[in-house]
Amino acid sequence: MTDQKDKSVPTIADVARAAGVSTATVSRCLNAPDRVQKATRQQVMAAIARLGYTPNFGARALVARRTNTIGAVIPTMENAIFARGLQAFQETLNERGLTLLVASSQYRQDLEEDQVRNLIARGVDGLLLIGYQRSESIALECARRGIHAIIAWAFEPGRPQPAVGFDNSAAMAALTREVLALGHRQVGVISAGTGSNDRARKRVEGIRAALRAAGCAADSLHVVETTYAIDAGSAAFRELMARTPRPTAVMCGNDVLAVGAIRAARQMRLRVPQDVSITGFDDIEIATVIDPELTTVHVPHREMGRRAALALLEALETGTPPAPVELATDIRFRASLGPPPPDPRTTA
Amino acid sequence: MTDQKDKSVPTIADVARAAGVSTATVSRCLNAPDRVQKATRQQVMAAIARLGYTPNFGARALVARRTNTIGAVIPTMENAIFARGLQAFQETLNERGLTLLVASSQYRQDLEEDQVRNLIARGVDGLLLIGYQRSESIALECARRGIHAIIAWAFEPGRPQPAVGFDNSAAMAALTREVLALGHRQVGVISAGTGSNDRARKRVEGIRAALRAAGCAADSLHVVETTYAIDAGSAAFRELMARTPRPTAVMCGNDVLAVGAIRAARQMRLRVPQDVSITGFDDIEIATVIDPELTTVHVPHREMGRRAALALLEALETGTPPAPVELATDIRFRASLGPPPPDPRTTA
DNA sequence: TTGGCGAGTGTAAGCGCTTACATATTCCCA
DNA sequence: TGGGAATATGTAAGCGCTTACACTCGCCAA
The missing domain is CATH 1.10.260.40 (lambda repressor-like DNA-binding domains)
Known part of the structure; x- marks a missing residue:
């Protein structure tokens, strides 16, 4: 044929x-x-x-042992969380004559591993990965081939791996303190599955830590784990609202879930924030489009992408792994967060 | 090193x-x-x-002359328009053991061409492209190498190229007829640049055609062209609202622009749809999250992605280009569209 | 005049893999 | 029991490219 x-x-x-x-x-x-x-x-x-x-690219790579290609494995392309950062990453790479290959893992560790192997087999010179959590065979494989891998969207103090990210736990703890300062004591949490997603886990840990520091009882925290989708956020919100005592604030693991929560609140005729407060994480565009606008943790996506690219470029040139970089996040206060209702109606 | x-x-x-x-x-x-x-x-x-x-992938491709890889060049990864369709495309490919390589063109024709060449040099067996509009040298190059390219997100009757898409013009015309049926006569349009984006152009053409068929004067149509971004939609909406006579309905080239328009309306204290109606195109998730929910043209993204993959697979097997496939769209009536205000306040 | 040097170009050896073809082994039935 | 088909494995050519090394040539200093 x-x-x-x-x-x-x-x-x-x-x-x-x-x-x-x-x-x-x-x-x-x-x-x-x-x-x-x-x-x-x-x-x-x-x-x-x-x-x-x-x-012919293959022939060239075969002999030159360099492809001028960087691979990235992100959990999903379906929502905007990684889009902006990845865009900046790509732009910076392109400026330097490198090409980006993107693969997605659907938040599944086994698929991520497959994708990494696939990219390595394709001869990528470097790798961008999201978060710390993965089988250590990947790091071994990269080391053996002299491929530099850099972690983004996460930074954990004390970890030696090259990373350009932010402290998920600390950022969420800071937001939690604001929620508590407003007087909330019954806090609900909607999180992505914490089993295979270390960013999600760290965020929930941040909430727990802040609650503990404020002397709140552990049982005042209701956590629902679900998938990263608007509908899932809506469903989880309904579930939380059915609990006793009912949370006066619902903190979401990211903006996508938060937006789903706000939609569910609207459908349930609950006023945000008068009846219930809702917060997010990431500060993607949708956060300022929703009504009420979302109080959330702002992440410097573009800067993170750009700096990750620069770090990788430097690693490629010098051959030494770059030092971890912590980026600051800050809280964007918007309409979705307010004080708890005066009458706490602790029973639904 | x-x-x-x-x-x-x-x-x-x-x-x-x-x-x-x-x-x-x-x-x-x-x-x-x-x-x-x-x-x-x-x-x-x-x-x-x-x-x-x-x-080693390169070595393998070099001799086998087949990479089991499909390339896709989409205009942008930053918004969700292509995400769902592409996801389905990828899933279907994966089921059959093929890998997807994605590149983005930022809506620029020259970059699209670069990306296509890059993918071809990497040895892709097939290509997914968005829309019809591109330099014909690309088609020539593909033909020479025996690479099948399939077009998605567009279908124009009479065009011979393999495509799996929908009729942008007809779909938008249908929506326009609904807008007119409600009594609107002053229609504003927010569109992406129609110069290098044939889907955007066809959508505007659809609006014009429907207006003409309804006997509306050409000068009752106000078109603003801008980039695909929420902020841009907001700005364009403000511009339209400043025109005289002021449009009673604003039709947007896609949901992203429409969401920006709704946000701007909220900020301007205009009620939607009582003061002004707003419509979108695509029916991405955000359409049901925004308040008011968005009346829009529903596009079967997942089916489009899946069928595009199947068509490409078939082409790879049989060696003959697949026949064009037209998918149906339908209108999702939601709260953002209503009759024009009783007092037409044709002056701002 | 001669030797040496540098610049420009050619020759040919692989890079890691697949596959046509050659070779070796087994098994079945006349 | 022998011949040939069927099966399993090995040998080696070559995919398109880069690059070490060899070569040629013109030029200049000795």
Whole structure:
């Protein structure tokens, strides 16, 4: 089938023949133009253009042992959480002549591992990964091949791995303190599954830590784990509202869940924040589009992407792993967070 | 730097030696396991596992002339428009053992062309492209290499190119008729740049056609072109509201713009739909999260992605380009669309 | 004049893999 | 019991490219 391929895709040998030079000269024109005389080079370039020649990437990678390609494995492309940071990552890479290959793991550790292997087999020179949690065989494999892997969207003090991120636990603890300061004592939490998602786990830990520090009883915290989707956020919110005592504030593991919670509140005719407060995490665009606008933890996505790219670039050049970088987050106070209702109606 | 690479990345020869067989047998274990005896295979597999061997993708592609990889170039990853369809596309591909490589073009034709060439050089077996509009050299190049390219997110009757999409113009015309039926006569439009985006252009054309069919004067249509972003939608909405006569309905080229428009309306203390109606296109998740919920054209994203994958798969197998497929869209009536205000206040 | 040098170019050896073909082994039936 | 088919495995060519090394040539200092 489609055997017209046969002779119509030009190789470097075709170009060499057409230009009356050797394949080495053609190769040099492409990779080190200043090492060939101008007249020769022009002839070669003309032949390349005439034939529509494109170097075969696989062959090139096979011998050059460098692909100028970076791989990234993100949990999902379906929501905007990683989009902006990844965009900045890609832009910075492109400026330096590198290409980005993206794969998604659907928040599944086994799939992430597959995708990483796949990218490595494709010869990526470096890797961007989300969070710390993964089988350690991946790190071993990278080390063996001399591939630098950098972690983003997370930073845990004391961890030696190269990372450009923020302290999920501390950021969420800070937000929790604000919630408590307003007088809330019954706090509900909607989180992504904490089993295989260390960012989600750290965020919940941050909430627990802040509650503990404030002397709140552990049983005043209601946690619902669910998947990262708007509908899931809505369902989880309903579940929390059915509990006794009913939470006066619902803190969500990210903005997507929070938006689902707000929608559910609207459908339940609960006023936000008069009847119940809702908070998010990430500060993606949707946070200022929803009514009421969402109080959330702002994450410097673009800066994170850019700095992760720079760190990786540097690692590639120097051969030494970059030092971890902690980025600051801050809280964006918007309408969805307020004091608890005066009558605490602790029973639904 | 990192020259530990040297002997520590195992090749097929290392595996062969470790298992006491030839490289051909190792290769067969991987590519046609039933052509080697069970005992031999087990030894080979054990050696592979012990050494942590991964076939080098470039070398494999070089000789096999097939990569089992499909490339997709989408305009942007930043918003959710393409996310769901692409996800379905990928899932269907994965089920069949193919890998997806995604690149983004930022809605720029020159970048799209670069990305396509890049993907082709990487040896993709097939391509998913958005919309019809691009330099024809791309089609030529694909034909020469026997690469099947399939168009999605658009379907134009009479066009021969393989496509799985919907009729942007007809869909928008249908929505426009509903707007007109409610009594609106002053219609504003917020569109993405129509210069290099044929879907955006067709949508605006659909609106014009419906207005013309209803006997509306051409000057009752106010079009603002902007970029695909929530903020841009907000700004464009403000601009439209400043015009005289002021539109009673604002039709947006997609949901992202519409959401920006709704936010701007809220900030301007305009009630939607009592003071002004707003419609979208795409029916992404945000449409049911915004308040008021958005009346929009529902696009079967997942089905489109799945069917595009199936069409491509079939093309790969049979070698013949698949016939174009038109998918139906329908209108989701929600709160953002209502009759025009009784007092038309045609002046701001 | 001669030797040496540098610049420009060519020759050819692989990179890691698949696969056509050759070879070895087994098994069945005449 | 022998011949040939069927099965299992090995040998080696070559995919398209880069690059070490060899070669040629013109130039200048000795």
